[in-house]
């Protein structure tokens with residue numbers, strides 16, 4: 001079940017939140033502590049105003065809520081709200097047996113017994129969940145993972161407590177896999193937010209339902225993902241998930257924040273993952289865990305795609321293909337013979353190798369010239385400083401921008417600001433947020449042909465999809 005946490009301050013605002021998200025959710029949580037005082041007193045009317053089952057919660061400040069009432073006042077408010085037909089009521093673990101509990105039981109309202117830990121994962125989490133469940137309630141543990149090891153621990157605990165009705169939530173960015181794979185983690189529901197601007201760790205109900213199809217995950221669902229740090233901004237889920245859906249392939253693709261690649265591989269085994277994408281800063285770090293790599297990975301020294309093979313993980317690189325795909329015709333026709341590559345970082349490695357492998361002449365320009373020199377030596381090409389960019393005006397067919405300069409939110413920066421395009425060049429920026437960088441704007445003004453980072457991202461993703469599934473990427477345009 002996907003449960004929408006209502007954040008409105010009035011009952012009517014909460015109803016509109018439900019209305020806007022109705023097709024994505026199975027139930028809603030009314031947070032009494034978010035309501036204005038006069039609205040709190042009318043809370044009992046709420047369940048009859050909507051067709052979704054509602055959880056009643058009045059969260060104390062120390063548990064992350066807004067309620068500062070005395071315990072007696074808080075109980076009185078919950079009791080009066082329980083006159084309404086709520087489906088569940090949330091009662092904190094440490095609250096002793098009381099009139100709220102009695103009234104809920106008498107009315108057949110299910111009890112969710114919750115505890116919160118904003119600093120980490122309590123050592124006794126296992127026994128606490130077990131004890132709560134023994135009382136016949138639904139145990140809810142909202143804890144805070146701080147590493148991929150913590151995420152693995154939470155999945156393991158969930159597995160061990162498989163038979164117990166529970167909700168395990170990993171708060172913050174690290175906990176996102178538990179929110180999306182809540183069914184695999186054995187939770188009866190996952191909490192979602194409304195709207196697009198969500199707090200860290202929270203995912204919108206729309207994304208959980210339509211993008212991830214989190215409520216459809218079953219034992220047979222193949223799990224794929226992307227590892228990186230940071231990784232939550234990635235558009236790759238928008239490529240793979242709609243692709244899986246379109247070809248009726250039972251699989252899910254989600255982001256994993258990672259701090260330790262070795263532990264992630266343990267998690268990947270644990271979840272029986274079938275493959276994953278790799279982004280910054282792990283494209284080199286994964287190499288030592290792979291049993292097999294392709295020639296490209298060996299040459300480039302970086303891997304962005306890992307797939308499960310019998311008894312081992314295999315590493316591939318689809319970045320180089322994704323980069324080439326939009327300009328391949330121009331290389332083959334001879335329109336592109338001579339190029340400038342701006343930057344000498346991880347992304348440039350694959351790009352310079354791809355161009356050289358296709359016989360294109362390359363000059364690498366970089367702020368730190370020793371890095372440009374090193375890359376040029378490996379790939380048998382030329383190098384120079386960024387300041388000398390104007391030397392190459394009118395002499396190259398293709399200019400590729402591979403640095404992070406111009407990346408969101410740095411809209412107004414261009415690493416070769418003084419360079420004059422003649423209009424004959426093909427300008428290619430691998431940044432995809434924003435789509436139109438300052439570098440590309442300058443090139444457009446001069447009348448150049450443009451290529452966008454989005455094209456590279458999509459092309460590398462399509463090839464990755466084939467490696468993951470064995471099927472061609474379907475005919476659809478991902479909303480990235």
Ligand code: ATR
Pocket residue numbers: 280342343344345346347348366367368369371402403404405415
């Ligand atoms: P990636 O793996 O994304 O390529 P990287 O290895 O850190 O990341 O490389 C970033 C590239 O952007 C490098 O070429 C870097 O230049 P240096 O080698 O001199 O560091 C370039 N870069 C980053 N910030 C820059 C800036 N403000 N001006 C010019 N180049 C910059």
